[in-house]
């Protein structure tokens with residue numbers, strides 16, 4: 001089976017006031033459909049840069065970024081924008097919901113952007129929110145929801161259009177520990193059930209207990225890859 005995400009020898013150099021910063025340095029990785037990967041590493045190690053490259057928001061200096069067998073680095077800007085909308089879902093540090101739309105309307109916005117507003121998809125939006133424990137909150141505005149509830153709406157929004165890839169940059173940064181566990185546990189379950197390829201950047205190693213693979217970055221390089229359950233559990237427990 002072809003991987004959902006395949007990155008080959010990707011390098012990204014930022015030029016800042018005459019100096020060059022190698023933020024990503026020859027990274028290769030694969031993520032299968034239905035596989036959840038955590039990207040960890042110290043501040044400045046290149047995690048967000050890596051996600052931006054995967055999202056097609058940033059073009060690498062060299063290397064290939066292949067999602068669903070299509071190379072993002074060969075696409076025009078316009079093609080990448082429509083590709084991103086169709087094949088990718090995003091969850092940010094803060095939920096970034098539209099404040100004047102209800103929970104359900106925020107999720108359905110992704111369907112509108114993809115011209116997928118039929119009855120079956122409308123039902124899927126609703127069912128996703130119910131699955132995420134928000135059945136009583138469908139018609140509430142984001143301002144009427146707790147941080148954890150808002151982040152669960154963001155998860156529904158990232159999954160509703162059935163993307164190949166879901167990217168999350170520190171999705172639990174604004175949540176307390178209990179809510180963080182609930183959010184990531186449900187997120188992981190949905191990734192597994194629906195066969196999406198998920199990548200989550202996190203500083204919180206405890207959140208790694210829900211993933212299938214941990215990739216550690218240091219100075220732009222992958223310095224450790226853990227995909228063995230016992231080792232993942234040990235790391236998540238701080239051992």
Ligand SMILES: Nc1ncnc2c1ncn2[C@@H]1O[C@H](COP(=O)(O)OP(=O)(O)OP(=O)(O)O)[C@@H](O)[C@H]1O
Pocket residue numbers: 014015016021022023041042043044045046047048049050
């Ligand atoms: N737009 C930019 N221009 C120049 N340098 C940048 C830019 N964005 C990031 N960098 C540099 O690239 C390196 C990697 O940054 P990046 O944001 O990817 O790290 P990170 O692992 O996400 O860090 P954090 O955990 O703090 O979010 C850092 O040295 C950073 O200063």
Ligand SMILES: [Mg+2]
Pocket residue numbers: 047048049
């Ligand atoms: Mg970052």
